[in-house]
Amino acid sequence: MGVRNAFYAQSGGVTAVINASACGLIEAAREHPEAIGTVYAGRNGIIGALQEDLIDTACADAATVAALRHTPGGAFGSCRYKLKSLEQDKLKYERLLEVFRAHDIGYFFYNGGNDSMDTAHKVAQLAAASGYPLACVGIPKTVDNDLVGTDNCPGFGSVAKYVATSMREAMYDVAAMASTSTRVFVMEAMGRHAGWITAACGLAAPADGPLLLLLPEIVFDAQKFLSRVNTTVKEHGYCAVAVSEGLRNAEGQLMGEAGSRDAFGHAQLGGVGSQIAQLVKAELNYKVHWALPDYLQRSARHLASRTDAEQAHAVGRAALEFALAGHSAVMAGIERLSDAPYSWRIAAVPLGDVANREKMMPPEFIGADGYTITDACRRYLQPLVEGEDYPPYAQGLPAYVRVTAPAVAQRLPAFRA
């Protein structure tokens, strides 16, 4: 195609390692001046494209780009903004192509979850139908780990390492205090529909340890749960509980439903940890503490998994290479070759196989009692939390980088959707 420009956007909730994907992509692009001109990033994700609010990533020198590898958050801004069907959001899709045309963008890289893979897929379809040459490549990212077509989602491994470590540390604390103080500790974990993050908490202790998981895949049964908590306290002196924000009751309602919805139409959750803690206190009269790590779990770059950081970087780099090799409408997915030793490679997965599907926890990953994970689950999770990848520190705190990004001159009239 000759030299053309690229557009990269981050989408949805950011993670500890999404910037590592940006780093991999930008570094790879800079190795190919014969094919890639300017790498633009959308300020605040796809909204930046719609509003023609572009960042020229050349504003980041090599050291800054390298530092993105260890910087959490989203360096160019992300957004929760879902494009609907090609019919419903026709004007927006056309605007995207218009902006791409105006800036001679021949490569579109979309770094996100299910919704983003769907958008990338639709943009690819529209570009093809319009005869506009555009390589569309998805880069997986989501702490929820619910994308199909990839062994795991970059971002998840680091959250998994964080929640498992945090739970283990809290269990050491509670074990020491239980004789006169807290007997039950509850930690609420992210994960709307799939219990991957809650399952990862299970790595904190052996299967017969004093740790119960409340997964969204298992309908919550208060009496059974309370009985199990009581048994655990009697046996071990204390009990730790990891509860998914997506836990549901027998009526199928989210326990922590907060009543409001985000821009994707997802219910905004929170509060189930508090509910479980109150239930235990009220019914069993144990002293209870509870924690809500919230954003801390997905931004904890200080405790990133090396596997995760490496994979996040690799999918960014692979996305660029796939595009250069002529692929389009694919995602740079991670393919697991073996569990132990963990071996993997990046594969080009058709976006049509990925979009609008959710990878749930397989039943064989959940223990028969519903409160534990199986050995098969541990074999899956184990390599994802392996290895440390510490950021540099300055004055005692992680030294993260910010990209100072002037706006690229606009070439089009303002867009009103």
Added chain:
Amino acid sequence: MGVRNAFYAQSGGVTAVINASACGLIEAAREHPEAIGTVYAGRNGIIGALQEDLIDTACADAATVAALRHTPGGAFGSCRYKLKSLEQDKLKYERLLEVFRAHDIGYFFYNGGNDSMDTAHKVAQLAAASGYPLACVGIPKTVDNDLVGTDNCPGFGSVAKYVATSMREAMYDVAAMASTSTRVFVMEAMGRHAGWITAACGLAAPADGPLLLLLPEIVFDAQKFLSRVNTTVKEHGYCAVAVSEGLRNAEGQLMGEAGSRDAFGHAQLGGVGSQIAQLVKAELNYKVHWALPDYLQRSARHLASRTDAEQAHAVGRAALEFALAGHSAVMAGIERLSDAPYSWRIAAVPLGDVANREKMMPPEFIGADGYTITDACRRYLQPLVEGEDYPPYAQGLPAYVRVTAPAVAQRLPAFRA
């Protein structure tokens, strides 16, 4: 005194580094077989002494003791159990001496906060009055950093590093999402009366950054706070808030008062973070997220401050050396010699100067607006979070140690208080 035995107990809430003090003490004792026989630990703290439930720390080999240096929680168990005055709890104090006599204990090391230093002081007084030769040495520990007679309290520096790092990471996350999602992020920090931990959150950003601190030293003024949040969002796009669990309203009531009290008579707090988040959402209609790290902050050994870990180890070691040098009724306090470069030494501080006092944040550490920390505060805090001291990892998670401790044979009838 010839060879005599020692008794060590952990007291109150455990920390990421209290076991480092145990490590320092035990290692130092093992270097002095000419003076120290068996080092006993109280199972679950002072309760272990009252119940003659002793652990012979010889059960921990050198590698295990060394591993205590990087293991959070309380290896021998701690407790929330406060001895009252010598008059009110006469039988208990006498029981302590009785147990000490029965096991030829000539050294009493109490590793805790204000209440523990008071107990150690009273035991020293009673032993002296009884003519029982007993060296009583306090080892400071409390994440609240509210002990006098020491530059800081081991345990605090690691919490400070954890909350400042966590807040910084969450701010990177929110900064990336604020255009379409969360505008205000609230994190609740521990600290009953003194705002040290909340102040440490201030290290996450420069003084003019989008970060407000709600300190217990400053009466909460909802209107002024909301106005400041709004200004901050307008200027920076988002606002982060660190709120102390000890925040009080104009009537002097704890905002998060949960209504129950622990064994020390302290109110059990929790919930003020949620209150602040709800207030912001209700009054300013910004999307808000909030986090409650709870025990995660005080058990986060994976992110310990090296300064803190070194000092915790050093006060344990010094306590033993002070006792051997003939000191009693003293605490191994940390004396700051200079801020930058940070220089310190351990000093023997009379327990009478320490017990029952609280070190509050000095007014000159709090910014004129009441929401920030001053440069003087930063100079104080900075060295306490300096340096990393990573634990070893196995299978992707920190490899912490447990002490398997058989009970020492009892020599006395059971005690009923």
